[in-house]
Amino acid sequence: MKALFVLLLWFLLFGALVFSCRAASDSEVSSRISEAENTLRNAFETVTKAEQLGANTTGLVSELRNAGELLNEAETAYRIGNLDGALSKADESITVANKVFYAATSLFASFSVKTQRTFLNTIVFSAVGIILFLIALTLIWLWFSRRYNKKLLKMKVEVT
């Protein structure tokens, strides 16, 4: 029974070793490169959305640039037949792009709330400002027209 257990354990360890040492296949690398492309696109879109809201994305753009370079390196490695190198670079690109995506998503969320508040405050400021200004102007006009009329009534008619 013990010997069977040791044999089974040996098979499992050997299997794990073989699995971890296997070379990357062409289709696996190709699909990983596509995945890296999609991840980079998603990250880029999220970063630009955050940027449009006024967030400082300098650091994230620099990271995105790195992800793009890694993707270029993955494609170069793939074209020269270095599949393991390509897989590793594509994985690195995915990791960097995902990191950027999550950071940009949270930046977008926080700036989205801030921007909405600023937007609302600006509209309210303008609306209230205009209403108060018009009320004040109307009151001034009423006071002025009354004073003007009084002045007119006090005028004496001169007959020449």
Place this chain on the structure above:
Amino acid sequence: MLTFTSYKALFIAVALVGSLLLSTPTLVLFMPWSGEAFSEIWVLGSSHTTSDYPFNVTAGEQYTIYLGVANHMAGTSYYTLKVKFRNQTDSYPDTDLGKASSLPTLNEYRIVIPDGGVWEKQLTLSFSNISTLGNRCVIQNLKINDLTFNVNKQAQWDSKNAGYYYQLLFELWIFNPSTQSFQYHNRYSAIWLNMTSPV
């Protein structure tokens, strides 16, 4: 002294101007950015100038050029630079129609550039497996940095300019989030190459 109607007109004018001034912050929020958005692409020679482009090329030699892109699109942009190789009769980008060359892409560089930022890359070119057949020259391999491309490109002898002329073409494409794809940005840069001594 002004008349009552004139005072009325003055008050209405003040009311309009004041309302417009107070609504300016809100109007600014709805106003689109009106600056000119554009991108630049360039190729420079080995000493970073336009005077030393490789022109007369030969097999086995290495030539250095610098490829650059600058972003002035008022926001971060995601570009793809496509490298194409053509002879004098092959398809060329059409600036009027905004169409890219229909030639296959040899290589692509994905670049993310912030607004006002610049990207530049050094490229080392070399040619191998060149042959001449009558008045035709065939370049079999073009190497750009570490990558060798089997271009198998032939050029006719140009008797007017005395040479076998090829062109290395760099097209700039930009990612359009609304279509979720890269589209030709109507920008390209190219250098002419004259294969002088086929081996």
